[in-house]
Amino acid sequence: MSMAREPHTAIPEEIDLIVIGGGPGGAACGMAAARLGLRVVILERDCFPRHRLGETLTPKILPLLSFLGILRDVEAAGFVRMSGNASLLGPELEIRPFASDNRGLGFQVERERFDLILLEAAERQGCIVAEQASVVGLIREGEAVIGVEIRRPGRTHTERRLAPFVVDASGAAGFVGRSLELREVESLRTTALWGYFTGSTSANDFPDGNTVLEARPDAWIWSLPLADGRRNVTCAVDAGTVTPGALTDRYLEVVRGSRLLEPLLRTATLQGAARGVDARWFGSRHYAGPGYLLIGEAASFIDPLTSQGVWKAMNSGVLAAAVANTAIRRVDRAPSPSTTSTRSSDERCATTRSTPFGSIEAPRFPISHSGGRAGAPRSTSPRAPG
Numbered sequence: 001m002s003m004a005r006e007p008h009t010a011i012p013e014e015i016d017l018i019v020i021g022g023g024p025g026g027a028a029c030g031m032a033a034a035r036l037g038l039r040v041v042i043l044e045r046d047c048f049p050r051h052r053l054g055e056t057l058t059p060k061i062l063p064l065l066s067f068l069g070i071l072r073d074v075e076a077a078g079f080v081r082m083s084g085n086a087s088l089l090g091p092e093l094e095i096r097p098f099a100s101d102n103r104g105l106g107f108q109v110e111r112e113r114f115d116l117i118l119l120e121a122a123e124r125q126g127c128i129v130a131e132q133a134s135v136v137g138l139i140r141e142g143e144a145v146i147g148v149e150i151r152r153p154g155r156t157h158t159e160r161r162l163a164p165f166v167v168d169a170s171g172a173a174g175f176v177g178r179s180l181e182l183r184e185v186e187s188l189r190t191t192a193l194w195g196y197f198t199g200s201t202s203a204n205d206f207p208d209g210n211t212v213l214e215a216r217p218d219a220w221i222w223s224l225p226l227a228d229g230r231r232n233v234t235c236a237v238d239a240g241t242v243t244p245g246a247l248t249d250r251y252l253e254v255v256r257g258s259r260l261l262e263p264l265l266r267t268a269t270l271q272g273a274a275r276g277v278d279a280r281w282f283g284s285r286h287y288a289g290p291g292y293l294l295i296g297e298a299a300s301f302i303d304p305l306t307s308q309g310v311w312k313a314m315n316s317g318v319l320a321a322a323v324a325n326t327a328i329r330r331v332d333r334a335p336s337p338s339t340t341s342t343r344s345s346d347e348r349c350a351t352t353r354s355t356p357f358g359s360i361e362a363p364r365f366p367i368s369h370s371g372g373r374a375g376a377p378r379s380t381s382p383r384a385p386g
């Protein structure tokens with residue numbers, strides 16, 4: 001499936017939108033922005049495929065995948081379809097099916113494969129994707145973010161790229177948010193512990209594709225099956241109850257106490273050790289400023305039990321593309337027909353503005369939605385710094 005991207009993709013000088021991070025948020029933002037005719041560069045620190053938690057995608061994701069033109073690719077990848085929730089939040093088991101046929105079901109995805117599908121789609125849709133390209137610095141002019149410094153393996157110097165707009169889609173790393181000290185943690189001290197089991201069995205009282213949710217006095221537990229036969233079991237516990245070095249013991253203690261999982265895991269084996277991650281919720285003092293926007297987990301982290309993190313990342317990515325497009329082209333500054341009695345429509349639509357990078361030309365409207373493909377003429381693109 002992989003297109004074996006060049007690890008040292010040349011990063012062009014003329015860029016309209018820099019996206020930091022190639023996860024679901026960055027890829028969705030890139031796709032939407034490329035469709036609007038923007039010249040997009042996605043800078044990704046890792047080399048895909050790379051692991052991530054966040055494997056339950058509820059049916060809410062379907063219209064978004066469809067809008068981005070990748071629903072068929074995701075359907076064809078053979079992920080387990082997420083058929084509903086089996087939850088034990090009080091004394092009674094509740095089973096909530098989502099739909100009776102595949103068209104209304106979500107997905108239980110291996111994020112390695114899912115995120116790769118998205119990043120490759122972003123590339124096909126016209127984005128330049130540079131992997132192993134870590135953003136290590138912001139270039140600022142006063143309050144405004146006007147570009148980034150990039151470090152790549154095997155190179156002694158950092159590269160600098162300027163762009164009228166930078167979207168931070170760097171996930172928990174939150175590069176822009178941390179650099180500008182925007183992050184605000186407002187949460188109990190929660191740690192998520194997770195692991196993968198092989199050899200799990202089916203439940204008698206709910207379908208295999210369900211996400212299992214269980215509340216205990218000292219923990220939340222959730223679990224989902226993956227197409228490769230593994231079962232993810234994650235629990236969220238008070239960080240104070242986890243001792244470094246005894247993480248797997250604490251994890252197994254919680255998992256073994258699960259009423260719903262006990263019959264499923266009776267014959268199952270934990271692969272390797274359990275792992276842990278800080279799962280405190282956080283937000284940002286603000287989410288946008290001159291020349292930048294924070295999206296997805298770079299902007300905020302909500303309770304993972306909601307299973308909405310990937311949707312939130314992708315949805316905010318699409319919205320960010322629209323905002324960046326407007327900000328770059330300054331659509332709001334193109335006078336409306338009612339206020340322009342003397343100028344021709346060509347003059348109206350060719351409004352220019354000065355930027356630190358030179359003058360940027362507003363597009364003729366309506367913006368073509370087919371202009372985002374690689375190599376397509378970009379008559380509506382603003383000029384970026386040379």
Ligand SMILES: Cc1cc2nc3c(=O)[nH]c(=O)nc-3n(C[C@H](O)[C@H](O)[C@H](O)COP(=O)(O)OP(=O)(O)OC[C@H]3O[C@@H](n4cnc5c(N)ncnc54)[C@H](O)[C@@H]3O)c2cc1C
Binds near residue numbers: 056170297307
């Ligand atoms: C325990 C747990 C369980 C979860 N369960 C679910 C779930 O079931 N369903 C769900 O939808 N969500 C879930 N989530 C949330 C989900 O993992 C995130 O919301 C989602 O991954 C966010 O996507 P993103 O694109 O914002 O960030 P990411 O997927 O993290 O992508 C960010 C990318 O940016 C790159 N990057 C970072 N720093 C730099 C840099 N300086 N330069 C260049 N690149 C950089 C990273 O390498 C990474 O590839 C869960 C999270 C946790 C912690």
